[in-house]
Amino acid sequence: MALLTYQNCTIEALYATVPKNKIINREYTQNFDEQTAIDIVEKTGIEERRFAPDGMCASDLCLDAAERLISETGVSRSEIGLLIFVSQTPDYRMPATSIILQQKLGLTTGTAAFDLNLGCSAFVYGLSIAFGMMQSGQIKYALLLDGETRSRIYSPKDRKTAFLFGDGGVAALLKFDTSSNNSFFSLNSDGARENYIKMDAGGYRNPSSIETLKEKIVDEYGNIRSDEHGYMNGSDVFNFLLSEIPKDVKNTLNFAQVGSDKIDYFVFHQANAFMNSYLIKKLKLPAEKVPSCIHKYGNTSSVSIPLTLAHSFEDQVVSNKTLLLSGFGVGMSWATAVLDVGNCKIGKVGEI
Numbered sequence: 441m442a443l444l445t446y447q448n449c450t451i452e453a454l455y456a457t458v459p460k461n462k463i464i465n466r467e468y469t470q471n472f473d474e475q476t477a478i479d480i481v482e483k484t485g486i487e488e489r490r491f492a493p494d495g496m497c498a499s500d501l502c503l504d505a506a507e508r509l510i511s512e513t514g515v516s517r518s519e520i521g522l523l524i525f526v527s528q529t530p531d532y533r534m535p536a537t538s539i540i541l542q543q544k545l546g547l548t549t550g551t552a553a554f555d556l557n558l559g560c561s562a563f564v565y566g567l568s569i570a571f572g573m574m575q576s577g578q579i580k581y582a583l584l585l586d587g588e589t590r591s592r593i594y595s596p597k598d599r600k601t602a603f604l605f606g607d608g609g610v611a612a613l614l615k616f617d618t619s620s621n622n623s624f625f626s627l628n629s630d631g632a633r634e635n636y637i638k639m640d641a642g643g644y645r646n647p648s649s650i651e652t653l654k655e656k657i658v659d660e661y662g663n664i665r666s667d668e669h670g671y672m673n674g675s676d677v678f679n680f681l682l683s684e685i686p687k688d689v690k691n692t693l694n695f696a697q698v699g700s701d702k703i704d705y706f707v708f709h710q711a712n713a714f715m716n717s718y719l720i721k722k723l724k725l726p727a728e729k730v731p732s733c734i735h736k737y738g739n740t741s742s743v744s745i746p747l748t749l750a751h752s753f754e755d756q757v758v759s760n761k762t763l764l765l766s767g768f769g770v771g772m773s774w775a776t777a778v779l780d781v782g783n784c785k786i787g788k789v790g791e792i
Contacts, residue, residue: 442627443695446571449623450780452581452615455509455787456750457501458490458608458737465489465738471597480603485713489606489738491591496792498527498587499537501609503544504792506585509611510545512787515581517546522582523553524570526562526742528770529589530555541585552579559637560709560769561627562586562742564777567614567765568625574616582614588741593639595665597655601672604712606738610746623779624696626688633772636676641667677769681715685768686722692764692776703729703778704761705752709768710734710744742767750789758784 465481465488466474481487492501502525510517523545525538538553547553552573556566563586570582587609594601641652652667665671693700706729708716713734720730731752733744740747745765749758758781768774 442625444568444572444625444627446568446575446623446625448577448616448618448620449571449574450615450617450620450782451612451784453509453513453613453785453787454610454746454750455505455790456608456610456747457505457790457792459492459496459501460791461491461493463489463491463606465603468603471602472599476599477603480599483714484604485734486603486738487735489591490608492589492607496589497531498529498589498607498609499525499531499541501607501792502585502587502611503541504790505609506541506545506583506611508787508790509613513613513785515613518548520547520581520583521551521579522570522573523547523551524556524566524582524584525553526556526558526566526584526586527588528557528559528741529587529592538585545583558742558773559771560711560741560744561767561771561773561775563745564625564765564767564775565627565773567777568627568775570614571623574614577616580616584612584614586610586612586743586746588743590739590741593670595655595669597664598658598669598671599661599663600674601670604739606740608737608740608743608747610743610750612746617782620782621780623777624692626692626695626776628684628688628775629771629773631771633676633680635673636680636772637670637672637770639668639670677711678715680772681711681718681768684774685719685766688774688776689723689764689766692778696778698762698778700725702762703764706730706764706766707745707748708766710737710748711739711769741769750786753786755788756786758786
């Protein structure tokens with residue numbers, strides 16, 4: 441277990457952008473009957489999602505969020521020394537999308553920029569990496585951009601995933617601030633569980649071909665996907681959550697020497713409503729301390745934690761609050777953080 445402590449870093453601002461294209465899950469019946477759609481909505485709690493139109497990438501959503509953040513906070517572009525782009529749906533295989541965003545945002549060529557290819561845990565991982573790089577004080581501001589177009593990864597003919605995933609992007613402005621309290625991170629991974637959530641083809645181990653693009657029936661329930669669609673073994677994922685996440689939350693609180701009663705908000709990855717309800721009960725948390733946006737945006741992978749904050753505290757300044765963030769999923773990978781925010785400006789959720 442990687443347990444890490446950082447000093448002098450905080451989240452100064454957070455903005456989110458989602459596509460205008462809204463999917464109503466109860467009406468998402470192109471490939472399934474109405475009762476199937478209703479049953480899945482009742483089980484997952486996902487009423488709506490956003491799908492990016494053709495030609496719109498995760499980076500476009502992050503770019504919009506970042507431009508609004510820079511404009512409304514007044515931060516100088518010349519003072520941003522680090523840009524991290526978190527995504528598993530980048531613009532290209534190469535170059536890194538972060539480098540393209542550096543240019544589009546008008547940041548200096550002295551800006552360090554790189555991509556982080558992780559799934560649902562990646563926002564917490566990204567925070568940890570950025571805070572670690574900012575410790576010396578030589579980087580005053582950093583941008584953590586996190587975007588996904590997960591709607592393009594999963595087959596619309598596979599009921600196990602067709603109603604779950606949506607698209608979105610966020611921009612977080614991180615600041616070196618000596619008045620900030622310490623932040624605490626727990627970072628974890630288990631590659632033995634790689635098959636729980638996976639896309640079998642399209643990479644370099646199993647390159648794209650006519651065969652990998654063919655759709656086929658994959659189980660006795662008639663679900664259809666190709667080898668280049670993502671899949672998820674739901675029961676294995678849930679058992680993973682049962683065994684690892686409550687334990688990691690408790691370990692991180694112990695590491696931070698903070699009682700759960702001192703946490704103002706617990707912000708979990710928005711996998712589905714059933715899983716989050718389990719976590720609330722297992723950890724004996726007051727429901728009002730666990731914000732959610734699963735009903736409105738679905739599972740947006742790594743975007744879901746900051747999008748939950750943006751949705752729940754839209755157009756507000758979150759002051760002097762202690763947050764616990766917990767992301768978990770594809771890998772399998774999971775990460776938990778306990779951190780304070782002094783005066784974090786959260787903008788309106790934008791649409792493009």
